[in-house]
Amino acid sequence: MSKRVIIIGNGVAGFTAAATIREHDSETEIILMTRETERFYNRMMLSKALSSEELLDDIYMETDSWYEEHRVTTMLACDVIRIEAKEKSIVFQDLSVPKEKQSNKKMKYDALIYALGAQAFCPDIPGMNQRGVGVLRSIEDAKRAQEQLKEAKHVVVIGGGILGLEMAWQCKAAGKQVSVVEAADRLMEKQLDEEGSTFLQHLLHDEGINVYCGRTVMELVMGQDTARVSGMVIADKVETTIEHEQAVLEEDRAMQQSIPCDMVLVACGITLNTKVALDSGLAVKKGVVVDEKMNTSVEGIFACGDCAESKEEGVGHGLWGEAKAMGETAGKNVVSYLKGENQTAIYHEDRVAFYFKALDTVLFSIGQIEVREESLNEWAIEKGITHQECRDASAGTYEKYYYHKDELIGAILIGVPDKIPEVNERIGVLK
Ligand SMILES: Cc1cc2nc3c(=O)[nH]c(=O)nc-3n(C[C@H](O)[C@H](O)[C@H](O)COP(=O)(O)OP(=O)(O)OC[C@H]3O[C@@H](n4cnc5c(N)ncnc54)[C@H](O)[C@@H]3O)c2cc1C
Known part of the structure; x- marks a missing residue:
């Protein structure tokens, strides 16, 4: 009989985990369960939909047929209440039925991926x-x-x-x-x-x-x-x-x-969705605690995305790319786990970069940037950091580069999008 992976949460972390599992394993049954009534979509596009209504029709990342072709079963409008780790099952409610008929349902898993993301604070x-x-x-x-x-x-x-x-x-x-x-x-x-x-x-x-x-x-x-x-x-x-x-x-x-x-x-930040994990006895700090392979404190349960907190790197920055990379790591390691093999995929936080495309400009910020000016001197002297600044108010451009000795370790660029690729390539990390 084929094994079953349940992935709770169908944001980019959960979806990527599902796609990765299927890429490496054609047998395992994959269930993707979410509270939302929509299949996987690009959450980053939501703000743009404020000025352009039709964008919401074009927000989905995969067609309906993708799920069929890849044999990923999506269970929409399902609210996960808790995980019963001893018997390897989850408890959930089907929100699509009238409230008076809703009751707790159970589903068994062989491996579980916790990808419940975050909500607006x-x-x-x-x-x-x-x-x-x-x-x-x-x-x-x-x-x-x-x-x-x-x-x-x-x-x-x-x-x-x-x-x-x-x-x-x-x-x-x-x-x-x-x-x-x-x-x-x-x-x-x-x-x-x-x-x-x-x-x-x-x-x-x-x-x-x-x-x-x-x-x-x-x-x-x-x-x-x-x-x-x-x-x-x-x-x-x-x-x-x-x-x-x-x-x-x-x-x-x-x-x-x-x-x-x-x-x-x-828009005051996010609250990580950790309640289900807490109620189910998983280790939780700010987020659900995972190791570099995305294993939680309970065997057979992995976590990824905004809701996860890496033992090595702490909580993430609430970024799409991070959630996707964690989803990929979790997906690969679940396949190994189910086969009884060593888990070899490892998640490392990438250099964090922020893009902001609005106000008819592009703002880009990457790497180690000391933003607390009052401590800049002390910090810079201690670490041997220098910076270089260049601005042109009439052209709407601002550039600031941070160096450790001769190495570029951080940059802020406003209005100079053509310089982003070079900075991305040159940036190193503070050793
Ligand atoms: C408007 C907006 C713009 C953004 N722009 C950017 C950007 O420009 N760049 C960038 O890098 N990042 C951006 N982000 C952040 C990025 O979208 C997130 O980091 C990413 O979507 C996180 O993915 P995730 O899969 O971890 O979680 P989520 O996308 O939050 O998915 C979690 C899913 O789990 C479901 N769920 C939660 N609890 C339960 C439960 N109990 N039962 C069942 N289902 C449940 C949720 O409904 C949700 O569908 C933006 C976010 C927003 C909202």
């Missing part, structure tokens, strides 16, 4: 649960946002990271008035140094996007007539201490500011 702000407020992680979110955008005039994006800025740009492209509120002192704090952030902020300003950095969102206000969000109260970020709470509150009130808006998009 929503900060606990009063007024978050009203109409006109949303996140962007799934096709369902994108469809909801498209509908709400039709009636919106002024959108505020909470979060000035890559995703938030991409969403802001797409809303602008859809003809809306757009503002961005960021709690940190500058935009794209993780990918840019201070000058790069300031440069980017000017680009946004020139495009008519308002940016509020160093501000905390205090509450979202509900419109009295429209029954949807009508504004947002923000305040300067203040370090609160219990002793000074009252004084700080007084100060806060003085520093509050209202922004009228009729739509809010939240």
Whole structure:
């Protein structure tokens, strides 16, 4: 009898694992199970769908016939509740049947791949649960946002990271008035140094996007007539201490500011989907703990993608390429595991690169970039790091290169896409 692999989660990690298993093993039964009602699609395209509705029809990565040809059975709308590792089965519910008829079902596996990814993190702000407020992680979110955008005039994006800025740009492209509120002192704090952030902020300003950095969102206000969000109260970020709470509150009130808006998009990072793993007794830190071969703490269970935390490298950066590479590693090693052979595939974090294509420019950031300016000198001296900068505000270009002795170890490029391939090739790692 053929063996069965169940893969839970059909994002890029889960899908790649399925495709890899089939590439190396024509016999094993492969079940790909997900809560979503859609087959594997390109999650990265969701923000672009804000300004171009038809994109959602073209978002799928494989045709229906691919699953048939590769004998991968997809079980959509199935919510995985827990793994019963001792008896090698999973417990799930079929969400496609009416709620009153839903009951726990079980399915046996010989090997399991945990690829449940992540969800959008929503900060606990009063007024978050009203109409006109949303996140962007799934096709369902994108469809909801498209509908709400039709009636919106002024959108505020909470979060000035890559995703938030991409969403802001797409809303602008859809003809809306757009503002961005960021709690940190500058935009794209993780990918840019201070000058790069300031440069980017000017680009946004020139495009008519308002940016509020160093501000905390205090509450979202509900419109009295429209029954949807009508504004947002923000305040300067203040370090609160219990002793000074009252004084700080007084100060806060003085520093509050209202922004009228009729739509809010939240881009405040991700929460890793680890609950099923925790409830099933797998080792979990920030993510589901895996070794370099993607084995979890329980034999026969592998994990990959955004939800995984490598013992060697920690949690990933929530990037498509990382999830895909982990999926491939897990897929190869599952095949070996089922054959009783040594697992030989090893996952190493690649050099992390961030691309941001918006504002009619391309922003690229790679390698070791010291973004905390206050510690730059100390860090640079200690490690022997130098940097070189070149900017042309009128041409909209900014370049910064970090060197360790003569070796290029990090770079930030804005508006010079033709230099990306060379930098990619030259970049080394700090030894
Ligand atoms: C709008 C947007 C733009 C992005 N842009 C970029 C970019 O430009 N570059 C880049 O590198 N990365 C980008 N990313 C990040 C990238 O898409 C993710 O890193 C990647 O999709 C992670 O893949 P994954 O397979 O690990 O998890 P996911 O894609 O999150 O897939 C996990 C799947 O598991 C399902 N699931 C969760 N819990 C359960 C459960 N209990 N039962 C059943 N199913 C469950 C989920 O519904 C989901 O379908 C972007 C993400 C978004 C949302």
